[in-house]
Amino acid sequence: MAKDNYLGSELWRIRHSTAHVMAQAVRDIFPEGAAKIAIGPPIADGFYYDFDLPRPLTPADLEEIEKRMRKVLSEEHEFIRRELSADEAREIFKDQTYKQDLIAGLEAGGFDEYGEPIEEDTVISTYSHDDFVDLCRGPHVGSTKDLNPKAIKLLNVAGAYWRGDERNPMLQRIYGTAWRTEQELNKYLHKLEEAKKRDHRRLGKDLDLYSTNPDIGSGLVLWHPNGAYVRYKAEQYCMDEHLKNGYEFVYTPHIGKAQLWETSGHLTWYDEYMYSALDIDGDPYFLKPMNCPFHIMIYKNSLRSYRDLPLRWAEWGTVYRYERSGVLHGMLRVRGFTQDDAHIFCSPEQMPDEIDRVLNFCLHILRGFGMKEFHAYLATRDPDKSPGDSERWDDATEALRAALERAQLPFDIDEGGAAFYGPKIDLKMIDALDREWQLSTIQFDFNLPDRFDLTYIAEDGKQHRPYMIHRALLGSMERFMGVLVEHYGGAFPFWLAPTQAVLIPITDRNLPYVEKAAEQLRENGIRVKVDSRTDRMGAKIRDAEKLKIPYMLVVGDREEEAGTVAPRLRTGDQLDPISIEELLVRMSEEIKNHDQV
RNA sequence: GCCGACGUAGCUCAAUCGGUAGAGCAGUCGCUUUGUAAGCGACAGGUCACGGGUUCGAGUCCCGUCGUCGGCUCCA
Numbered sequence: 001m002a003k004d005n006y007l008g009s010e011l012w013r014i015r016h017s018t019a020h021v022m023a024q025a026v027r028d029i030f031p032e033g034a035a036k037i038a039i040g041p042p043i044a045d046g047f048y049y050d051f052d053l054p055r056p057l058t059p060a061d062l063e064e065i066e067k068r069m070r071k072v073l074s075e076e077h078e079f080i081r082r083e084l085s086a087d088e089a090r091e092i093f094k095d096q097t098y099k100q101d102l103i104a105g106l107e108a109g110g111f112d113e114y115g116e117p118i119e120e121d122t123v124i125s126t127y128s129h130d131d132f133v134d135l136c137r138g139p140h141v142g143s144t145k146d147l148n149p150k151a152i153k154l155l156n157v158a159g160a161y162w163r164g165d166e167r168n169p170m171l172q173r174i175y176g177t178a179w180r181t182e183q184e185l186n187k188y189l190h191k192l193e194e195a196k197k198r199d200h201r202r203l204g205k206d207l208d209l210y211s212t213n214p215d216i217g218s219g220l221v222l223w224h225p226n227g228a229y230v231r232y233k234a235e236q237y238c239m240d241e242h243l244k245n246g247y248e249f250v251y252t253p254h255i256g257k258a259q260l261w262e263t264s265g266h267l268t269w270y271d272e273y274m275y276s277a278l279d280i281d282g283d284p285y286f287l288k289p290m291n292c293p294f295h296i297m298i299y300k301n302s303l304r305s306y307r308d309l310p311l312r313w314a315e316w317g318t319v320y321r322y323e324r325s326g327v328l329h330g331m332l333r334v335r336g337f338t339q340d341d342a343h344i345f346c347s348p349e350q351m352p353d354e355i356d357r358v359l360n361f362c363l364h365i366l367r368g369f370g371m372k373e374f375h376a377y378l379a380t381r382d383p384d385k386s387p388g389d390s391e392r393w394d395d396a397t398e399a400l401r402a403a404l405e406r407a408q409l410p411f412d413i414d415e416g417g418a419a420f421y422g423p424k425i426d427l428k429m430i431d432a433l434d435r436e437w438q439l440s441t442i443q444f445d446f447n448l449p450d451r452f453d454l455t456y457i458a459e460d461g462k463q464h465r466p467y468m469i470h471r472a473l474l475g476s477m478e479r480f481m482g483v484l485v486e487h488y489g490g491a492f493p494f495w496l497a498p499t500q501a502v503l504i505p506i507t508d509r510n511l512p513y514v515e516k517a518a519e520q521l522r523e524n525g526i527r528v529k530v531d532s533r534t535d536r537m538g539a540k541i542r543d544a545e546k547l548k549i550p551y552m553l554v555v556g557d558r559e560e561e562a563g564t565v566a567p568r569l570r571t572g573d574q575l576d577p578i579s580i581e582e583l584l585v586r587m588s589e590e591i592k593n594h595d596q597v
Numbered sequence: 598g599c600c601g602a603c604g605u606a607g608c609u610c611a612a613u614c615g616g617u618a619g620a621g622c623a624g625u626c627g628c629u630u631u632g633u634a635a636g637c638g639a640c641a642g643g644u645c646a647c648g649g650g651u652u653c654g655a656g657u658c659c660c661g662u663c664g665u666c667g668g669c670u671c672c673a
Contacts (some may be wrong), residue, residue, distance in 0.1 A: 007673055020620080044672055056601065116673090159600025160670030164667075170600050173668070201666095205608075214646080214664045273601095324598050326669080414671095436671070507630045534629080542634035556632060568633060 003166075006044075008139055011179070015042035016327060017079060017129075017140045018069075018178040022131035023049045026174070027066035032053065037097040037134070039114045040173055045188060050160055052098065053172055061424050061483040062174070064152045073149040077129040079140040087580035089124050092133060094177065097571060099135050100160065106135075115163050115278045150182040150488040151191070164338035169328055177324075200485035205549060208483070209489050210331060214352040219328045219335030222480050229527070230484070231477055233496050236318060238340055238365060238474065245361050247312040247342060252294035254318060258284040263451055264293045269420035279436075291317035292470060296452045299466075304456040308427035310354055316477070317341045331482035332437050338386060338477045344469040345449075347456070351467045354441065362427065362440050362473045363407070366513040369484060370596040375436060376409050377426045379417030396444040397423040421447035438481055439475035478556065491548040494590040501528045501587075502549050503565070504540045506556035513560045514562065517553070520580050545570060553583075 006012050019040035027035045030053060040049030084092075086107040094097035103124065107109030112118045113135050129137040129144060141147060154176040162168035177184045202209050209227030212220060223231060226549045233561070258277060261267045267272065270289060277284035288294070295313050304311075317340045325332055346354050367373070378401055381393045400423055404411050411425070418424055423441035428436040445468040448454075455463040474480035484492075492501055493590060501521065505514040514530055521528045530550075537554065544552045553565040564577035578586075588594075 012673090048668095059602090156602065156667060160669045164670065166599065170669080172600075175668080212664090218664070292636050325664095326600095330663095432603055503631090506632060509630080534631090537633065538630095538631085539635050542631095554631080554633065558632085566633085570670080572633090574633070577660080578646060 004188050005264050012042045013139055013141045014147060014180065015178045016136075016138075018147055018176065019047040019049050019145065020079075020127065020129060020134050020136070020140070021072050021147065022047075022065060022176060023051075023176060024072065024130065025065045026051055026053075028068060029064055033095050033321065036096060036098055039102070040134075041114055046155070046175060048160075048173050048175045048464060050098075050162070050171040050173045050184075052162075054170060056077060057157045057172055057174070060526060062157065063261070065174070066154050068150070069152065069406060070149040072130060073144050073147050073152075075130070076143055076145045079127050079129045079138075080141045081125055081127055081138055081140075083123055083125045086124055089093075089126070089135060092126065097574055102135055113172060145177070148181060151179040152186045153177055153185060156333050162514070172558050196562055198486050198489045199330075199552070200332070200482040203485050203490040204330065206575045208486075209485065209498075217335070219323060219333070220535075221334055221336070227489070229498040230492060230496050231481060232519065234369070234474070234480070234484070235477070236341075237368060237495075239314075239316075241361075241368070242314050243366060245357075247314040250295060250298055250313045250315050252315060252317065253288075253289060253297075254320075255285045255287055256293060258286060258294050260297075263450060264448060265420065265451055266290065266293075266295075271322070275320060275322055287320040288317075289319050289321045290320065291315055291339065292343060292448060292468075293590040295454075296448060296454065296468075299454055300452065304345075304466070306456055306458045307349060308462075309456060310344055310350050311425075312342060312344045314342035331478045331485075332536055334478050335477075337479065339472045340474045340477065340480075341470070344471070345454070345466045346455075346469070347458070347464065348467055349575070350402065351360050351469075352399060354469055355399060355444075358442050358469060358471050359403055359425070361408070362442065362471070363409075365473050366440070367429070368594055369487070370594070371429060371487060374427045374429050374439070375429065376411035377414040377417065378404060378411050379414040379424045379426055380422060381418045384414035389457075392446050393418075393423065396446060399441070400425050400444055412430070419443050419445075421445045422579050424470075429487070437479060440473050440478060441471065441475065443470040445470055491550075493594060493596050494550045494587065494595055497548075497550050498527065499549050500526050501551035501553055502540070502547075503528060503530045503539055503553045503555060504544070504546045504553065505530070506533065508534070510555045510557065510560055514555050515579055517565060522582070524584050524588075541568065551583075551587075 017288035019042065020144055023037050023040055024151060026158045027037065034054050036052035036517065038050035038052065065413045086103055089103045090100060093103065097378070102111070102115055104123045104593045105115055106113060106124050109122055110117055112122065123560070124135070125137055126133050126301050127138055128134070155176055155542055157177050158175065159170045160173040162171055177185065179188060191408070204227070207226055208226055209226050209230070211222045213222060216222070254277065258267065261274070266289060274289050275287050277286055295315070298313065299311065316338050318336065320336045323333060323335050328335070344354050344358070344589060378397070381390070403426060417426075422444040424441055426438050430436055449465050451466050454466050456466050492498070503514045503518050505511050511532055518528050518530050533540065541552055548570055550570055551569040552570070554568060555565050559566055559577055562577060565578050565583065566577045567575040568584065569575070
């Protein structure tokens with residue numbers, strides 16, 4: 001559902017009202033005044049409400065809360081709106097410290113009843129039902145009769161800081177969902193179950209793609225042969241495309257002296273993500289959190305002419321960043337990862353063309369993986385976290401905006417989300433649970449060329465300052481792999497599949513023929529396995545289906561006599577028996593076209 | 598990092614009140630020679646995450662560490 005249509009819609013109001021009923025129930029299971037209520041908005045697919053409570057909530061509490069909610073919903077209570085003065089509101093919520101805070105924001109203006117900044121004028125209002133009153137702008141359903149007791153469910157309890165700020169108290173947040181009908185609720189719960197099956201952490205185990213190990217450390221990924229194969233094919237494709245697109249490759253070390261990171265500004269602006277120094281002969285060295293300073297040093301290695309520009313240097317560069325333990329997530333957020341990084345050095349005049357070129361190249365690469373749906377952001381400056389004069393920031397931001405518009409790519413503004421050295425365009429993909437993960441990034445940089453005093457000799461024979469673009473298209477191989485697994489639900493297209501075909505002999509006497517067929521496929525570059533176990537064919541098919549292998553090639557006496565194999569696709573479709581030669585033609589077409597099935 | 602939950606065989610899970618750690622799948626071996634999603638049987642597989650404590654006795658209770666999960670930013 002489009003966001004604009006959701007706000008204030010029937011489902012939105014159902015969830016908003018259900019949140020109020022939940023807050024009422026939570027209040028009632030604690031002694032008078034012990035439960036402090038904070039905020040409880042509707043969200044996509046449900047709602048939450050934050051509470052400050054004298055003790056942690058248990059699963060039994062959730063059941064009790066749900067029970068009390070159903071009781072309220074079995075009665076009829078109107079939702080009644082009332083507008084009131086700040087003083088009246090303060091009196092009604094006199095024991096509710098968080099509401100007092102919100103009332104102050106409403107009274108001063110510029111904040112809504114959730115403490116979020118808004119532009120429109122605020123009117124202080126409450127909604128009440130039964131004996132429960134909440135500071136609220138609405139809208140709500142008419143009465144509790146409009147809420148279906150069979151279509152609500154509380155999902156989980158989580159911690160959340162008051163106003164999202166970690167300096168504030170930690171509240172307890174209850175997430176719930178609410179729908180019109182029991183069927184809708186069940187459909188949604190079923191969708192959550194299905195999403196779990198697509199989770200890359202689940203599939204990473206099932207398909208033996210990767211693991212992590214506590215003895216190695218959190219957020220450090222071990223790529224198993226299957227995962228490594230997919231990565232290899234993905235990298236091979238991307239690298240070839242890079243060469244075609246005018247890039248050159250470089251390789252650089254994993255560590256560099258402190259002075260380098262001082263010059264680059266990383267130790268000033270990025271140190272919270274950097275690991276502590278290594279001591280080498282008394283000099284401090286740091287693991288690289290980014291590749292840029294190294295590429296810059298290659299640039300500085302010679303005198304550069306305008307005739308050399310643009311220089312497009314790419315490196316599959318492995319970086320290490322300290323991420324807080326609680327944010328690590330499978331392959332999607334890790335501490336060591338390999339970016340498909342590149343830096344483009346160009347003249348100011350070349351900049352707009354280069355941005356266009358990168359953006360188009362990026363879309364081309366992503367399409368090669370069947371990715372067409374993503375969310376584009378233009379990330380702007382956070383003045384507290386970035387040096388440089390604001391005029392150049394504005395110019396650079398406008399240059400990126402113009403490129404997005406030329407590419408006719410819809411985008412949102414990510415206010416203050418820029419890198420410390422310049423604004424950027426980010427493309428984010430959606431995971432199995434509808435969470436967004438940033439893959440591609442195209443970053444404008446006028447900062448590092450200054451810091452490192454980069455120059456080129458222009459036509460006028462004088463030294464000029466080049467511009468720099470940082471960009472990663474897949475983002476990192478780790479995160480890309482995670483998103484890719486979820487994108488395909490583990491069923492990689494033929495060109496990427498770690499095992500492309502499994503040969504299934506029906507009886508042992510078919511084994512020599514099968515081995516020969518396998519050899520022929522292998523010689524033609526197909527990744528094939530032979531299932532020579534003494535199990536029945538049905539069992540072998542079942543196992544191959546679980547591994548999502550694109551082709552199962554069944555061989556019995558009939559095929560052997562005819563000199564064919566009987567292909568079964570993982571979709572369950574069976575093809576007519578076909579010779580290896582014909583099969584190879586079909587397969588090479590699929591590889592060439594990156595067929596997505 | 599913070600709040601909460603969790604950690605038992607390669608995987609998915611069980612073990613009542615604190616009383617000898619169990620199953621299915623996977624694996625190995627044997628039998629079966631099989632026609633499109635699980636043949637039959639046997640065997641093997643464990644420092645109950647790790648460290649400490651309480652107890653006659655700890656997978657179970659307590660403390661710490663490590664790790665994982667949900668959330669904390671987005672999800673309007």
